[in-house]
Amino acid sequence: MFRKGQTATAFLFLAPFLITILVFFFYAFARAIYYSFTDFNLFNDARVIGIKPYLDVLGDSLFQRALANTLVFSILVTVLQTVGSLLMAVALNNKIKGQSFFRSAWYMPSITSSVVITLIFLWLFQRRGVVNYLITQWLTYLPLILTFLGVMIAVQVAQVLFERSRKLPAKWFDPALAAMSALIALAVTLGLNVLGVVGARDVQPYDFQYFSDSWLSIGGVRVLSMPLLVVVIMNTFTTIPTLMLFFLAGLQNIPAALYEAADIDGATPAQKLLRVTVPMLRPVTFYVVTISLIGTMQMFDQVAVIGSAAPQETLITLAYYVYTNTFKSGAAPVNMAAAAAIILALIILLMVFLQRRFFVAPEAQ
Secondary structure, eight states: OOOTTHHHHHHHHHHHHHHHHIIIIIIHHHHHHHHTTBOOOSSSOOOBOTTHHHHHHHHOHHHHHHHHHHHHHHHHHHHHHHHHHHHHHHHHTSOOTTHHHHHHHHHHHHHSOHHHHHHHHHHHTSTTSHHHHHHHHHHHSHHHHHHHHHHHHHHHHHHHHHHHHTTOOOOTTOHHHHHHHHHHHHHHHHHHHHTTSSOOOOOOOOOOOTTSSOEEEETTEEEEEHHHHHHHHHHHHHHHHHHHHHHHHHHHTSOHHHHHHHHHTTOOHHHHIIIIIHHHTHHHHHHHHHHHHHHHHTOOHHHHHHGGGSOHHHHOOHHHHHHHHHTOSSSOOHHHHHHHHHHHHHHHHHHHHHHHHHTOOGGGO
């Protein structure tokens, strides 16, 4: 119960926030709805023309491409960053030396400007960038790499079988045996290289153009463009550390007794992850997926920074479609931009509703 005068004081402190919400959200949203039913183009007096802007938007091939790009991007990134952040949180939740350092290091991408990250990725994926250089080196030294891996696997298998023949509990990935296998494989590979049996080969520099009009297709249908795939990798890389924090906080609240009971029952690490950790983190997972869906559906900055470096169809998203129609040179079709913005808002609300209706845990309601 509020004491006398407390309500007024509370509203006084909340006033800046409430005024901002009223002006920049509710008023702006109402204006967008109004413009979406008019012929407004920034320079004329708005006149109501019904649902024509919505029909124009839905019939625009560029909007259809933007919608497809946005949905593919949103689903891919949400899945990748949710799974990646969960696994990273589980790994960093273990008591290891330098735990604080590793947590800080993994969080660094999240505090870096997305513009800077985008420029770095543009540099990495240029035709003469680092990625093409590394692929060229991989192809050059592939015979040596395959020789090393083949010898290492063979030696590891031989060591494990030998130890087990002596009734010793050797595992396939025993780190001590693996280290010995790696040393033997390295010596054998170097010896074969000196004898001229295997060696590096001459290959042409790999010069794939990542920001070109190239697509991954299914049944002849363009699903994912190569430039958008680069943005998927970039966005996943920068958002995983932030989402990891939510899972880390959730892991702190899981009773240790559950893991102790699983240990007594002989559960493996994978079984403990799937049967204990994942179910106990359902409320956190719902929150992570929700903010991830909203964030990815509104993705704009990376596409804006890349701009004309890639064909527009390969990268355009709904948020960028709204931007280009609002600030188009000459008479801008603001009514179409407003209609597209309303459609985007409805899609986000529908996705969140469906997730809350069918996938959320009861304790997160």
